[in-house]
Structure formats: structure tokens, C-alpha cells
Amino acid sequence: MSNSRHLPTAPTTSRDLAAASGVAAHWHDEHQIVYASRGVVAVHTDSTRWIAPAHRALWIPAGTVHAHRAYGVTRLHFLGLAQNPLRLDEPTALVVSPLLRELLIAYTELEDAETPAGKRLRAVLLDQLATSSEQPVRVPTARDPRLAAVCALLETDPSDSRGLEALGRAAGTSGRTLTRLFREDMGMTFPQWRTQLRLYHALRLLAEGHPVTAVALRCGFATASAFIDVFRRSLGDTPGSYL
Template structure:
């Protein structure tokens, strides 16, 4: 078998005969596209250490803030984009049958304090670790933590209907624009009732909730770049910073300051 100890390409890690392997990757902030469209047989858990990045597939986009991770099942074609700053991540590649409880869809997950410590420990474990020894037990515990991790609402599903896509692209270009369902229906040249029915049918959620997700993900990106809460809230169409903070706490379980704070154990 080839020497993988110094490899820094994800291709090499697909052939490691272990249920879990890890690669550490550093990306410059430009260009935005940091990992072009590709797929791989093993599943991937990409952990954001520094910076914030997004995962894109044909089904939608997922935002990954620092100290969180995105799960990508094996075989899913995807690409990753930096969001305005340098990105550092840890990627774990996992055999699809490593554990029966592993997710079957793309998702952003919250990392428990235990999981963050396990990932730090895994960076010191050799690729060809002893599966029956202490290192193997660490890797199996990582699998358990992935299976138990809560799913985070940082996903924007994308419709396929061209009329709906026209509406979504307009809102993605300017998430803070005003308007209601009638205004958005006019953009897509369809009726309000048709818009409501078709959008839920194709994405699984309402357009109102979809726009909330878009604004939340845009807010996280801007806040991670140091923009003030007041500026972000008003730019994204909220009546006041308190209204934005209330939405953020309702969806994320924490205020913006606490969510992006450094109270979490760092992974670098």
C-alpha cells in the first residue's frame, strides 16, 4: 500500500482500509470555490475549524459555521465555497457501513464537547491505526457521536421548477428585500396559491420559512466577518435588532453573540 502519511488530497484517503480516517486542510479565502464539484465513495464529515464555508449539491446548500460540521454521504456530488475568509477544516472519511446509525442525507450537525475533543485526538492518530486498540476505540466513539449529533437548521433546499428557481435566485441575490407572497408570485409569473402549493411540494417547506433560512445563513456569514448585529438585522429586512435576535434564538437556541462566541472549545 502507498505511503499516505504525508498526503493532503482527499482521493488518497478513500483507500485507507480503516472505518475512519482524517485529513487536515487549509484554504485561502479566494477564490470562493475552494473544492470543485466531486464525489467519493466514502462518507465525509467536514468540520469547520476557522472561517465559514458552504456545501452545495443539486438539492440545495448547507452553511457550516466554526466548530460545526457538515455530513456528506458517499457518492453525493458536491462542492464547497469559502464565505469571505480563509477556511481551515478537518475532514473525516468514513466507510458507509462503519455504523448502522450514520445519516443518509446531507446535514449540518452540532458538535458536542466530547466530539470536539475526539476530533482533536484523531489528528494525532496514525492512518493505519490498530482497530482493536485504543485508537480504534476513539474512532468508534467518533462514529457514535456522529450518530447522536443533533441536526441544525442551516439548509436551503432548492426547487427544480424554473419559475420557483427564478424567485429563489432573486431572494438569494437580495435576502433583505421586502415583499409578500403576491410580490414573489409575480416574479415567477404564477399565482399565489400555485406558488404556495408548488414550493412546499418541491422543497418540503414554505417560501416564508425558506426565506428565513436564507436570511439566517446570510446573517451567520456576516456576523462571522465581524459585522454588528444591528447592521446585519436591518440589512436583512428585520424591523429591529431585537426582532432579529429573537428569531435567531428561536431557531438556533442561542443569541448571535453566544452562538459565535469563543466559549466552545476550539479545534485548532
């Protein structure tokens, strides 16, 4: 993201993005919350891709170069913060409760946030953010070229069910080496990374209107019920809620 733009102030606003559109790489001197009340938004940094459906918001620390990508027609809400009330130094996905959802929508659509009512709304919003738990769907980017080659195979076809030994042979390395690299480079095991990758693609496909069974098969789940089970355990809801 070497061609990123410097936009000093992180705006507090809302906007619509057409399906498959985005916001080019940029960075702010302030922190920012990004939330999609409709559709699904992905945020890409140099090291990781994050995706946020309607019950997740993304925390982006000041100075982080990032780009946005919309899947499905998306309504985005941006909250700029000069301070760091969450004390988080890395991009993080936050759980959005029904109350926090309404607060984010209402505050980012205010015409004048400096009124007494606007300031009270902001105070409640910050209180709710401070208690939000972290539940990410994130796909770290490989730095090691051997690992990157394997990841590229699975990016092309998330339904590829081969294990690390078979994938290693295709990429010219061993399964044992790849096991070590996943822990060192990604900070997670291979099964954990593959699940995150499949969920990332599943959210994107659901936002584009694909049926649950088709998404399950395209993302490598043996059955629709297996996909629903992993989805619910990871995201706290069913895939059908995103259609």
C-alpha cells in the first residue's frame, strides 16, 4: 500500500458504497471505528484482511494504512476518535450489540454532533464501545514465500481440502515446515487460518446474495449443516441472517 493517501482527520460520517466498490488505501492521524449497518465491509492492511458483517465493527488505530472493500450494497458508518478509549494498538473486530448498532448509526448521521444532545449520545456510545468484546474474522497475510504460495492456492479455491503435506508438495516444501511457518508467520495453526479464510469468503458470498448451501460448498464445508455450525460458533449467528 505504498501509494496510500494521508488524511489527517478521521471523519465521523456515514456513506453508501455500491457492491464491489471501495475506498483506496489511506491513513489518519486519529483512530477510527468502521461499521457497516447494511452489507459487509472488508478492511485490508499491509499484514491482514478483516471482514465485518452487521454485528461487527472494525477498530483502526491511528497511523494504520488501510483500504475498504464493500460486498453487497453497503451502508458505512465512520467514527473518528482523537483519543484511544479502547487501548487497542492493532486493528480489531468488535462485537456490536443492538444498542451499540443504533448508537453508531444515530451519532454518525447527526448534522451537528456538538449540541448537548450530541455530546450525551457520544458519551453513551463510548461507554458501549469500552465494553465491547473482540471477535475477529481476520486473515493474516503470509510473509514467507513458501507459505504465501500455499495460501495463494487456498485463496483461489477455498474448497481445496488437501492437508499440509499435499499442499507442501505443490508448493515445493514440507508439511512440517508449513506447520511451523503458520505458527510463526500467522500466529495461528493451519486449521485455524483455513477456517478464517473460509469464513471470510463465506461472508463475502452471503453479502452478494448466494444461497447458504452453495456458499458452504464453495468454501469447503462438507455439508450446509457443518457450515452453519462453524458459522454460529464463530460469529454467534446463522448464515441465513446475512442473506
